[in-house]
Amino acid sequence: MKIINSLKYIIPFLLIFVLNAFALSNEEKSKKLDELLAKSRDNFINLNEKYFDLLLTTPRDYHTIVLATATSPQIKCEPCRELLPEFLAVANSWNQKDKRVYFAIIDYQNGRNIFKKLKIQNVPNVLYFKPDQGTVNPEFYDLPRHGLGAEELIKFVIKKTGFEFELQRPTDYTQYIYNGMIIITVIVCILYALKYFKEIVVNKRNWMILTVSVIFLMISGFMWVHIRHPPNNGVSKSKVEFFVSGFQQQYGVESQIILVIYVLIAFSILYLSEKVKDVKNEHIRRISIYIALSVFFICFSLILRIFFIKSQAYPFKLLF
Amino acid sequence: MAVSAVSLQHLKKSKDLLCIVILALIxxxxxxxxxxxxxRFESVIHEFDPWFNYRATQYLVNEGFYKFLTWFDQVSWYPLGRVVGGTLYPGxxxxxGVIYKVLHFFNFxxxxRHICVFLGPVFSGLTAIATYLLTSEVCTKSxxxxxxxxxxxxxxxxSRSVAGSYDNEAISIFLLMITFYFWVKSVKTGSSxxxxxxxxxYFYMVSAWGGYIFIINLIPLHVFVLLLMGRYSKRLYVAYSTFYVLGTxxxxxxPFVGFQPATTAEHMAALGTFGLLQIVxxxxxxxxxxSSDSFKTLLKRFLxxxxxxxxxxxAILQKTGIIDPWTGRLYSLFDTGYAKKHIPIIASVSEHQPTAWxxxxxxxxILVPLFPVGxxxxxxxxxxxxxxxxxxxITASYFAGVMVRLMLTLTPIVCVAAGIAMSYLFDNFLLSSKSKTTVIKVEESEDIVSSAESLPESPASPKMGSSPTSPKMKSKKTENKSSILTKENETKDNTPTIELKLIVTLSMLLIFCMYVWHCTWVTSNAYSSPSIVLASRNRDGSQHIIDDFREAYYWLRQNSAEDAKIMSWWDYGxxxxxxxxxxxxxxxxxxxxTxxxxxxxxxxxxxxxAYVLLRRHDVDYALVMFGGAIGYSGDDINKFLWMIRISEGVYPxxxxxxxxxxxxxxxxxxDSVSPTLRDSIMxxxxxxxxxxxxxxxQAYDRVRGTPVYSKPIQLSIMDEVYSSENLLVRIYKIKKPDNIGRSLQSAAIFNSGRRRKRNRKSRKD
Known part of the structure; x- marks a missing residue:
């Protein structure tokens, strides 16, 4: 009994001793980490394999959020590039120095083994490591569902760490200045143009070209591409694919192809309905009419053919 | 000579007659x-919104106009109710209602319901006429x-005007076109x-559809651009001032619009243009x-x-909040990412998505590439x-690009532009205007007068031929005309030879035929489904009607108490x-x-x-759509994520x-279903x-394409009272609270004869 009783007193001392030892190592570690942190302009640590182990050695009393990414140009990772500034916006919004949260970035180039160890199959990924937990079983941020926006990412960080903080995007004054400059230049240009190039500005033809091209862009689905950001073209079975089947889907390149076809059709019709009158030579006129008609029919058949790819139930076709 | 004059006069008259006949046929x-x-189906109201319009029309016809205007609907939005009279477009x-009264006055x-079902098609006929008027005002009759x-x-x-699709859009496209026709006419004539x-x-349009915003912005834009082009005229002044004051x-x-024209940003452009016009x-x-010089400087500085x-x-008025900011739906037209971020209920509606090619x-x-030509x-x-x-x-094509729904406002202008383009093409290949003028020149002067009269709407274009014929008619007339025209060909003008004319005309006819086939195919395949009655094909190709919705609704009508409250997702309200x-x-x-x-x-x-909430809202029946048995993909389980998102927005x-x-x-x-989803009453x-x-x-869900959760589902707070033939609609009656104060779950477990002890244990878990 006595021994147990004495243990009662000893244990706290022992604990203090042990904790002290850890604290020391922790202090060293955090010093090192802060040094690393100071290296980068933003609030994150650029990891490689060595630093990764340092950052994630147990015990640790801090939360760690790691962005696993691949920014090298060989790996054409478009979402990686988009996610990086968003991640940095979240990292830079962190302002409570007393509560410890580390933000870090690991690039595939610097830490292939780490990717292997953590079983990260795809990039980008955001991982969260709890305090006092090994490097295994990090919690993954559900990127496909929440998207690449910082607004959603910060919610994840708040929820996991339990610390409230608000997203502070650095006010981008350059954007305002940039926009202001553009507006001013445009106004100045218009005034200048009105003064010196009045004929160009009030020229009916220029306005017509502008209007008609805007209409062409709209009817060939460029607005959809602008809003939805689809991939430019697809690849299926290692073959380049230009058209995706499905009615409310399209690749970026589709709009361009359709635009060209529409323009050709419009020009052939325009030729037939107007320009053909001005051709004096009868033979040339005859041949040109035939050419315009065949361009029209080929293009129109093409449209029907492409539309068949989009919607398999479509029953009509013309030449092919 | 005199004979030819008479025949020309005669021709002109028959032309007009032909024009009217063709228009009537169209x-x-x-x-x-x-x-x-x-x-295919029957004379039935389609889809969702038309059902409300139908109900409101019934109310109007039965109760009278004034009661309709002050109608407070207790049947919807229980327990809140809805002020219907002030929150709808009554047009x-x-x-x-008026058509009904008129017909009944004459004892028809x-x-x-038949009036409601056939209103869309009737007004489409009128739309065709209005489009004809507008186009012939701008270009030629042909x-x-x-x-x-x-x-x-x-x-x-x-897509918006098939029989049974009794919705605001059905009549408002006609109103759009006729308003524009009168506007163009008033600018042209300057007549008040x-x-x-x-x-x-315009007033009629405002009463019928929220899309009137398009008119009240497009007309001022027109005025503004005309002013910028230096095309100010007294005609314009009279037209716009009269229109704006009376229209506003x-x-x-x-009631639904009220003072919006004076306060909301959408109407400010019209007001600003009105002011500007007065200044000009x-x-x-x-x-x-x-003097002209001092006037020019005055004008510039003033402007x-x-x-x-x-x-x-x-800007100041809007910042300070005197003028309301733009409403969400309109805002999503300009900032294309706005709706997705801020208003899930707008983003969830498929009509508000951008348009792919x-x-x-x-x-x-074919009208798409003809549109820019026009x-x-x-x-x-x-x-x-x-x-x-x-x-x-240009505005309509932009809006249609942003929102699929606005394809509707684009369609008429595309048709107008394509009509213009086609008439130019056929003028070229069906009759030669030059040859015609030469013919007339040979003849007496009164014929020139008469031919000028036949083109009163385009005095500035003597070159324009006016041939008010439809494509098919034209091809028939080709031979008649060509006999005259071949003579002129000898006199060295640029008319194409008859062979070319035939080829071009026939190929255009082929394209028109394809257009007609396409339209018929689209109409019959895509736009003619009432969506409350579904159709499928049997193996032998015959049609099989799936009428579960009406079956289940009718069951409720017959079997529930008159004051029963029914809970379902809003789509079916x-x-x-x-x-x-x-x-x-x-x-x-x-x-x-909320x-x-x-x-x-x-x-x-x-x-x-759920039981607490259901009791709190006095719900008697709950209704879900379930497509798993027949493969109907628009069911509630597929919509469920949107329901969750919307309620997460309010109850995070x-x-x-x-x-x-x-x-x-x-x-x-x-079997890998998440426990929360598995426990949800949906x-x-x-x-x-x-x-x-x-x-x-071997239960298999034919929509999700998976087997279902293998353990039996316990449902203790409600009884299944009705499931329709194909299990598409399932109706449950909410149980009353237990007589001796047990929770319904434990009562159910007791009744099923299991031991209570186990039940307690499981509840602790």
């Missing part, structure tokens, strides 16, 4: 091509006929009579007293100062009217109210997001929590979207006893 065609849904109901005892023929069967318009007509039809006063008479008119007045004051004043082609076919010709012969066509074209005549909690008029979110929360909660603590995904982050309904109501339909535990 209108009839427009009517007939929209009847496919009635022939369509009043239209059918027609049912109000182009007008082309445009009318195009718009009569254009799928982009048919036509301008008053414009205002009158008129629009304020609609004043300056022009000054001009008569000033700059006024525009700066106007824009800044507008196949939709344009699907809805307009705009080109409008530029070629720039008049006040063609400026209007250009502006309409209008149909429920219209067909069962029972009280609903939420419906398609999504005015109260209430919708509450219903979503009920469906997403487990039985215990109680409903969390991520809980409805399983451990792999997937939305599944098979899941339970959908799959309750679904397994029993299949032998040997």
């Amino acid at each position: 209108a009839i065609l427009a009517f007939i091509s929209r009847l496919l849904s009635v022939i 369509i109901m009043i239209t059918s 005892n027609i049912d109000i 182009s007008g006929l082309f445009a009318a023929a195009f718009v009569a069967i254009a799928p982009g318009y048919i 009579f036509w301008a008053a007509c414009t205002a009158l039809f 006063i008129g629009s304020m008479q609609i 008119a004043f300056l022009h007045f000054c001009r008569t007293y000033l 700059i100062i006024i525009s700066i004051i106007g824009i800044s004043g507008f 196949p939709s344009f082609f699907f809805d307009l076919h 705009i080109y010709f409008a530029f070629k012969k720039l008049t006040d009217e063609s400026v209007f066509i250009i502006l309409y074209g 209008y149909q429920l109210a219209g067909m069962t005549n029972r009280t609903t909690l939420v419906d398609n008029n999504t005015w109260n997001n 209430h919708i979110a509450t219903v979503g929360r009920m469906l997403a909660s487990n039985e215990e929590n 603590e109680q409903v969390k979207e991520e809980n409805f995904y399983n451990s792999r982050g997937e939305y599944r309904v098979d 899941y339970k109501m959908s799959y309750y006893r679904f397994k029993d339909l299949y032998p040997n535990n």
